Amino acid sequence: MALPSWTDTNYGTMKRAALWLVSVVGEDGIFTKEDVKAAFPGVSQADRRVRDLRDYGWQIDTHREDLALGQHEQRFVKQGVPVWEPGKATKPGVSVTQTQRRDVLAKDGHLCRSCGIAPGEVYAGSYETAQLDIARRTVKQPAGADEVELVAECNRCRVGGRGQAVDLGTLLAGIENLGGLERKILSGWVSEDKREFSTVERLWAQYRTLPSESRTKVREALLPPMD
Structure with missing residues (x-):
């Protein structure tokens, strides 16, 4: 269209x-x-x-x-x-009220829902400490409609991790400490330059980034069926 x-x-x-x-x-x-x-x-x-x-x-x-x-x-x-x-x-709301902010942070466990870091924690390989903010995330509902929900997210995840560096030495040292089976699995991923995630892993990765309202719907869907 x-x-x-x-x-x-x-x-x-x-x-x-x-x-x-x-x-x-x-x-x-x-x-x-x-x-x-x-x-x-x-x-x-x-x-x-x-x-x-x-x-x-x-x-x-x-x-x-x-x-x-x-x-x-x-x-x-x-x-x-x-x-x-x-x-x-x-309009989803001009600003997030302090009450909304407290509620969202409490429901999200005072953690960034994208990377899991807590406020005040230092990002790996840096001296930068994390700060949490309230982000608006568009969630497509099962019926097809888009809803904007509030979620806790750190500033680095919110702006896409720009400037983030990876310590190659630490990565190589971690490889040296792998067991035989883990090393073989990683070698296969590196050789193919891709990793096939299981269905459960993909669903978990999607779930952990959801705002509280949508996580509740997922938990309800996982409840055992009523007799």
């Missing part, structure tokens, strides 16, 4: 901005506030409408998240909810 035109003024500014990012800037593309002003001349707060897209799962980084960016540059990293589609632009 073809995308609507971002120049169609029948759409609101936020929807047009979303279409502009997809159609003109493109994922991993860099733009500035001046680019936004030029694309939407005479439209007040067009840049703010771009920022509003983050509430719908769109990842738009600034120099605070991406050190490669200049102070006035932004990067369109990933598309979120297609807000131009009917019913998809329902």
Whole structure:
């Protein structure tokens, strides 16, 4: 299905901005506030409408998240909810309240649901300590609808782990300490340059990243059937 035109003024500014990012800037593309002003001349707060897209799962980084960016540059990293589609632009909330924040952190065990790190822990191979924040994650429901739910996530996972380094020496030392069977398994993965995960492993990996509401649905689905 073809995308609507971002120049169609029948759409609101936020929807047009979303279409502009997809159609003109493109994922991993860099733009500035001046680019936004030029694309939407005479439209007040067009840049703010771009920022509003983050509430719908769109990842738009600034120099605070991406050190490669200049102070006035932004990067369109990933598309979120297609807000131009009917019913998809329902506002999930302008900000997360302190009560919501406490509830989400408690339900998520005060851990990043993506990597499992706790606040204040030091990332491996660095001196950087983790800080948890509340992220909005789009979860496609069994019926097909997209819902935006809140989840605890550390800053490194939220921005894609940019700047993260791997210690090759530590990796090689770990290989030396493997037992014969583990070494053979790893050797096979390296030789094929891929690893086939079992169905259970794939389901677990997907489950552990889910927000609390969706994890509850999974737990309910795993309950033994009633007689």
